[in-house]
């Protein structure tokens with residue numbers, strides 16, 4: 001499978017495993033899983049056939065390990081807007097994490113901190129390089145440092161997804177270092 005096809009399949013799966021399962025008539029269970037058979041049938045039925053071999057390849061080769069395959073079931077590792085409980089255990093974050101954004105959001109972020117917007121959590125990266133790539137999706141990237149250790153000591157919960165993204169409910173302005 002060539003790279004453009006891999007990206008296309010990954011985006012199609014992200015859309016339906018994170019945001020709009022009902023669009024292709026599938027239902028995620030409480031932890032976000034769907035039977036592989038049902039998913040592939042639904043893709044074909046909606047004009048986007050994906051073979052089992054392609055699915056396996058996307059799960060294995062995806063640049064951000066966006067998907068998890070367990071037995072006969074598959075799910076997105078994070079990034080959902082539909083309600084799912086990924087059942088990730090609370091984890092102790094490193095002292096600093098990073099968030100990539102763009103300049104036009106800074107005034108709002110300075111006033112109200114980081115909010116999850118359409119997702120369940122604020123997404124934070126362990127390193128500045130990854131955060132820079134996340135911010136660059138929207139324009140010239142701006143990277144904020146998040147004092148995750150202090151948040152953790154103040155009682156904020158953190159989780160780390162299977163693909164190394166740190167998740168927390170929100171980040172109050174006092175824990176942010178803005179440029």
Ligand code: HQG
Nearest residue numbers: 066079100101105108109112113114115117118119123134
């Ligand atoms: C911003 C991709 C105004 C926030 C990436 C961001 C990531 C605020 C946007 C993952 C705000 C939300 C997540 C506030 C936050 N006022 N704007 N108070 N608080 N924002 O896409 O972190 O390819 O929901 O800075 O690589 O950009 O999908 O979050 O710009 O890992 O796997 O509101 O999505 O991964 O945008 O990206 P998003 P994100 P995938």
